[in-house]
Amino acid sequence: MNIKPLGDRVVIKRLEAEETTKSGIVLTGTAKERPQEAEVVAVGPGAIVDGKRIEMEVKVKDKVLFSKYAGTEVKFDGVEYVILKQDDILAIVE
Amino acid sequence: MNIKPLGDRVVIKRLEAEETTKSGIVLTGTAKERPQEAEVVAVGPGAIVDGKRIEMEVKVKDKVLFSKYAGTEVKFDGVEYVILKQDDILAIVE
Amino acid sequence: MNIKPLGDRVVIKRLEAEETTKSGIVLTGTAKERPQEAEVVAVGPGAIVDGKRIEMEVKVKDKVLFSKYAGTEVKFDGVEYVILKQDDILAIVE
Amino acid sequence: MNIKPLGDRVVIKRLEAEETTKSGIVLTGTAKERPQEAEVVAVGPGAIVDGKRIEMEVKVKDKVLFSKYAGTEVKFDGVEYVILKQDDILAIVE
Amino acid sequence: MNIKPLGDRVVIKRLEAEETTKSGIVLTGTAKERPQEAEVVAVGPGAIVDGKRIEMEVKVKDKVLFSKYAGTEVKFDGVEYVILKQDDILAIVE
């Protein structure tokens, strides 16, 4: 993976419905919504606040739930990714 | 429960109408609104403000009232949860 | 009363029109608006700003005027309450 | 007067058109707008910013000009008052 | 002049079209817009930021250009004034 997100951004790869089912997580809502579970593939260096860099809370390979509509979709080497701010990640699933 | 919310987020499980009645709390408003009482099932580590982590005020097993429309719904192992920011929790019910 | 508001929230019990008349306060405006005088029944611990907790200015049993539309209504043991932020309280009536 | 405004709020009593004329101030605009000159009848303790209370700039008996639409109207013992934030007061008239 | 503006507010007297022409400044735009050149007649003590009062940049008798729509109009002893925040003053004309 060669996308380095800036600041407090994270690159995630949406997990397929199948994988979603396996882990037991399904996001409810209108029926056609895409699942919002994903795996972290790249993590930015963290935002700078008052001159200090804030350490990121997620790391590569974390499974995460994220806000739908958050972030921007990118396709790279045939795979789709989403780049979003860490604050749009709701939780880490273990 | 294996969802670890990030920052100042909290995972709650909505209490059924029945339980709601038992505890004596009913939220008024338009008749079809879903009850807003819930039990806390996971608590994030707290937000970081000016480089210091702010301790969370709610803890697992707290019964809470929360703003309707707040948060995102997630279904996990067949159970529905809501992930929301602690600031969207109005009060702890004891 | 067993609702503990979080942060700088306050739980108030709207005073009936009758009581309102007794204390001499009536809120003007369109004729059907509900009175906005209330009694404080529970007070949160106060908001945390820059790592310090700000002491609350209202206390239980204070009679207060509050902004209409502010807060969320809750019914508890058959009584209606409003949970709102202290900043939505306009004044203490003595 | 027994209304104690909270924070940086102020309670004012609108001056009658007659009094307004006497002091020589009339607010221009659409013809039906109510005059915006008033007398301060109660002053809050001041807002708390960064843990320090900011001293209020107006005091009881000051004649002030205030932004129309600002604040909330209250009737007390048959007299109408407006409760508003000090920042909605434009100037002191001497 | 006996209007004391609060905080970082300024009281200005719009210059008549005639005077505007004399000084050579005309504001372009739709043809009916009122000129936006004015003379400062009163200056507030300055806003308080982080507990320190910020000194004002304009002073009485300055000729200034100001944002149209900014501020509130007041008539006093038959003369029209505008009360506005210093930040709505664009420039001093010399």
Add this chain to the structure above:
Amino acid sequence: MNIKPLGDRVVIKRLEAEETTKSGIVLTGTAKERPQEAEVVAVGPGAIVDGKRIEMEVKVKDKVLFSKYAGTEVKFDGVEYVILKQDDILAIVE
């Protein structure tokens, strides 16, 4: 030029289309938009943040690109100027 902008404001003089062509810069977009290249004719003293004045980054005679719709137009001695905040200047052209 005798207009002294306040704070972090700048007075610029739009360059004519002809001059624009000469320098080789043309702003794309809908065909009728006015060019956004200009020359700085006056610079404010800089904004005050936390009690310290922030030095300005542009100086008189700089050629700059600026956001269309930014600022207020003023005509002075027959010449049109735009007064805008430095933050609405995109870049210096050399």
Add this chain to the structure above:
Amino acid sequence: MNIKPLGDRVVIKRLEAEETTKSGIVLTGTAKERPQEAEVVAVGPGAIVDGKRIEMEVKVKDKVLFSKYAGTEVKFDGVEYVILKQDDILAIVE
């Protein structure tokens, strides 16, 4: 290249679809959207926060992904550029 962006702005040159394909990145979405990969051609000195200049994270020649709709388009010597804030850059592609 002689455009010096101000503050935390960056000048980028959109990469042609062809180049985009070569690097393997394609942004998904509605079919007609323009590619959002670009090369950095000029970097501002960085924003000033609390009196300290924040070092920029991107440098000239970096390949970057940026938010569509972000920034302003400029044509210079026949080449199109986009001037945008660094925060509108999502990631560096390597």
